[in-house]
Amino acid sequence: MHTDLVAALDIGGTKIAGALVDGDGAILVRAQRPTPAREDGETVMGAVEAVLGELTASPLWTRVHSVGIGSAGPVDASAGTVSPVNVPGWRGFPLVARVRAVTGELPVELIGDGVAITAAEHWQGAARGHDNALCMVVSTGVGGGLVLNGRLHPGPTGNAGHIGHISVDLDGDLCPCGARGCVERIASGPHIARRALDNGWRPGPDGDTTAAAVAAAARAGDPAALAAFDRAAQALAAGIAATATLVEIDIAVIGGGVGKAGDVLFAPLRRHLASYATLSFVQGLTVVPAQMGTDAGLVGAAAAALGRREGAAAAGV
Template sequence: MAGILALDVGGTKIAAGLVDPDGSLDYTATLPTRASEGTEMVWSVVAELIEDVVQRAGGRVDAVGIGSAGPIDVQAGTVSPVNIPGWRGFALRDRVAAAVPGVPVRLGGDGVCMALGEHRYGAGRGRRAMLGMVVSTGVGGGLVFDGSPVLGRTGNAGHVGHVVVDPDGDRCRCGGRGCVETIASGPSMVRWALAQGWSPDTRDGTRADAKTLAAAAEAGDPVALRAFRRGTDALAVMIASVAAVCDLDLVVIGGGVAKSGALLFGPLREALAERARLDFLVGLQVVSAQLGGDAGLVGAAALAMLR
């Protein structure tokens, strides 16, 4: 059974899947990225997943689509993910092509792939100007206009996690200061809450992470609630700015933090209504992703199928 091999490379986990041309996901596998263990260790994770999916496909795939955390360079086929320190200018496209010889390999940003997947098969179907976002370990994004992904000069268009929302804010891993990712990503919200005195109950061995923070906010913890409000305010500033530049009609948000549901979307919609006041921005819809964690894989396959 042949199909499209899709890869979704993130700072926390790497996923691979076998996708039919109609967007159906026949098989998936996921492994931890092991980002702190060096260049070749991360590649070994990718190689293991490729071998697994190719075996599942009966030894043959028709094409490969890769969605990677960025920055990326589509022309060179390289990636330099902020959250994978060992990969700087890493020749991911060529390494994958060598592992799966004889088929076309296409590289895109993970945010672009998520957005394309949601536009083709999920919450964004039929929309003209859409921003897809992932709010998780980082904040990623991609733009789809009139059915086509907007890539830009190097493939990094839509890299909304590094829109500056606080010029005097914390230093970001990208080297800048005050990026929305430093405020609204899961780890950033947790760090801020801990610094403000939040004391999660970790007696059962539970890590203080975004899921724990969301549970505390749902239970009414004031610091956890403020952390989410602070994060949603930063997202609203960024979305209002991007929407004004791009004349968006839809924003689709996925990722681990988005799983907190109303805790994220309620305050975000309120904050956006306060900030996006131009006539063409009033009523801008912000919705949850429909494809969940599969959006990146399905979108990477869709990218591989683009003519």
């Protein structure tokens, strides 16, 4: 039984979740608020403070030694700021300083949400036991993170492994990030649905045009739906193979809503990967679905806070 705990925050455009987490990754206390994403920055921070208020009110709070935050990005861990695309009131918002102020100046570790999910999958999920891994979230956007040499590799600003913005199509569509042909522009849920619709797929009577509906149609054999998933799988394969070639990962873990599509995604993905990951040192690369589910962001934020403490202890030795 670990006597010391960490506080974890998982901040996204829909919800702000908080938890007290022990050294084994068990969630002992939870708190949550909807994200007032359309409001000004102080209102959003008010929701964060409400979540933290519930956590600090717990009798277990006295055992908390640090705080981990996984936030929608971009984040800048070196500056302690966040600028989530889907929370316009936060641009260069000093989240780390504000959280420290609320928590009695505890140390705070900030990482991007893709990196947080990577930390969770490496600690307790599908990447467990792998020293070199890429973990991806494929949903409304495409994010990710890296584990290298057995350690989370967030990079100086906390965004390393952001595979969604590797370009895999030199003359592809313009991405909102400013580049062309990004993985996200092809493989995200909305773009899978858009491609299927453009090529003749029609939703059922319920009018559902999500990637999940396209996946259902693909499983039933709809050619436009199958082609949209095949194109997404090809983009993901190119991005994963490029990453593996650069840093020698041996496993890629895929989560998020699109990652739940099953064989409709993974069968063409593995086929395309074989044609992109061709060099001898990446041929053993495996691709698997994520295991951590909805708590991944919280567990990963906790892992980052625990890792910070271990690093500090090691540095003191």
